[in-house]
Amino acid sequence: MMGYLISLNDPIIHVxxxxxxxxxxxxxxxxxxxxSADTELMLLEKGTLYLSVNGEPVTLRPGQPLLIPPDATVEGTQATTEAVxxxxxxxFAAIQPISDADSRISTANRQRVAGNTATALNQYALIPxxxxxxxxxGLLLLFHQLLQAVNENPVSERQNDFFTAYLLCQVSNDFMKTLPVQKPESLASTKISExxxxxxxxxxTVRDVANQFELNASYLSRLFKREMGVSLKSYILDMxxxxxxxLLASTNxxxxxxxxxxYFGDPKQFMHTFKQxxxxxxxxxxxxxxxxHLNTETVDPKSQLPAQFGTEAVRRLIGKILSDQQTPQQESGSTSSQ
Known part of the structure; x- marks a missing residue:
């Protein structure tokens, strides 16, 4: 697996x-x-996309993020008649490739599971x-919120940059949760949550879950709270x-x-709990x-650079990003999405 480290210490500019x-x-x-110099992150909600990234085939399925690095060519390889x-x-961001064998990934995962607030990848968003x-x-909801923020005419367009950085961090956090868990005592609550x-x-109910795993309900609640940081009852409700x-963001x-x-029992309970x-x-x-911002298969927008790109300060930031990543890209050559 090829992954990418996106620097959180350097500017991240929403395009x-x-x-x-x-x-x-x-x-x-x-x-x-x-x-050219921009990076793209896709997230497929519905359908199947058959793509090629730098000549390597990629079949993108629902619930899969795809990161396309700078200096890459992406194109469809097969037409689809499905709804998409x-x-x-x-x-724009400072980005560098990383191998799945890089020891920083396993180290950061162990530190994350142990509850460390700073890991070996503390300065980066790690995205495969x-x-x-x-x-x-959860990630689809963040994309909806980003598009809402972009189109609400903010006082400063820099809020879009910060939201982009937050979105990348959340994708990185989501990916880390898919890695093997090294902490044996946490396997119980992980199995329960799944x-x-x-x-x-x-x-x-909590009692139903306890019966499924042949555990005392009170013991299960304490175990889950200790390992997951939230009570099992709250976890069910949060889901x-x-x-x-x-559903509110993506349907009518x-x-x-x-x-x-x-999965709420009645509308009044739902509305009361949601507001609470x-x-x-x-x-x-x-x-x-x-x-x-919606587009369709017949309305596929070209680049429309934000107004902030006209400022000298932002041009200097972009120049810094490009100069910082130029050398490692030349050394590693063209990178694939697979």
């Missing part, structure tokens, strides 16, 4: 981003595009070329709220229907996510 939506029916494939939903963002996300709905994720329902947020379902699909946990009502949350 443009969007959400491509294609209806089922007409054949479509990704147009050929050569990246694809989020994408282009940005492609992987299956641990929490794709079972809850796949068996969540309107009626699931429901996270899915509800995703009625609020009551969202509550039902997110999120701070605003489901309708207010949906309204806050209303400004997103």
């Amino acid at each position: 443009w981003s969007g959400h491509l939506v294609k209806k089922a029916g007409p054949a479509w494939k990704h147009r050929r595009n050569h990246h 939903s694809l989020f994408w963002i282009h940005f 070329a492609v992987y299956q996300a641990d929490d794709p709905q 079972w809850v994720r796949t068996n969540i329902s309107k009626t699931l 429901k709220i996270s899915y509800a947020k995703y 379902l009625l609020v009551a229907e969202v509550g039902d699909k997110a 946990r999120v701070g605003i009502s489901p309708s207010e949350f949906r309204a806050s996510m209303s400004r997103t």
Whole structure:
């Protein structure tokens, strides 16, 4: 696996981003595009994309982020008639390749599991070329929030840069959760959390989970809280709220229907719990996510550089990024997405 380290100590500049939506029916494939100095991060929500990155085949499936580094060529290799939903963002950053055998990755993972706040990769966002996300709905929600921020006419466009950096950090955190866990005593709660994720329902309780694993409910609650940092009851509720947020941001379902699909017993319970946990009502949350930039298979936008790129300060930042990464790119040559 080829991965990439994105420096968090150097500027990260948002260029443009969007959400491509294609209806089922007409054949479509990704147009050929050569990246110069910009990096692209895609996240597929729906459908299947057949791509080539620097000549290497990539089949992108739902819930998989794909990072395309600078000086790379990406193009569709096979048309699809499926419905497609694809989020994408282009940005400037100081980036360098890293092998999965690099000891810093395993060291950082051990430190993360041990609860260290600073790891061997503390100065970087680690993102592989492609992987299956641990929490794709959470990442999709972040893309929705980024597009909302981009289109709300902020006082300073730098907020888009900071949100981009935050998004990259969250993708990095999500990826780290997919790595093998080295801490034996944490395997129990990891197994439990995965079972809850796949068996969540309107009626699931802590006692139900305890019975499944033949554990005392009180002991299970203490174990889960100690290893995961959150109570099992809160974990179940947070999963429901996270899915509800995703549905509110990405569908036109009625609020009551969202509550039902997110495993809440009745609409009143859903609306009360959502406002209690999120701070605003489901309708207010949906309204806050209303400004997103859509494009389709027939409207595939070209680069539109933000207004801030006209400032001398930002031009100097971009110049610094490019000069910092020029040497390692020349030494390593063209890098593949696989």
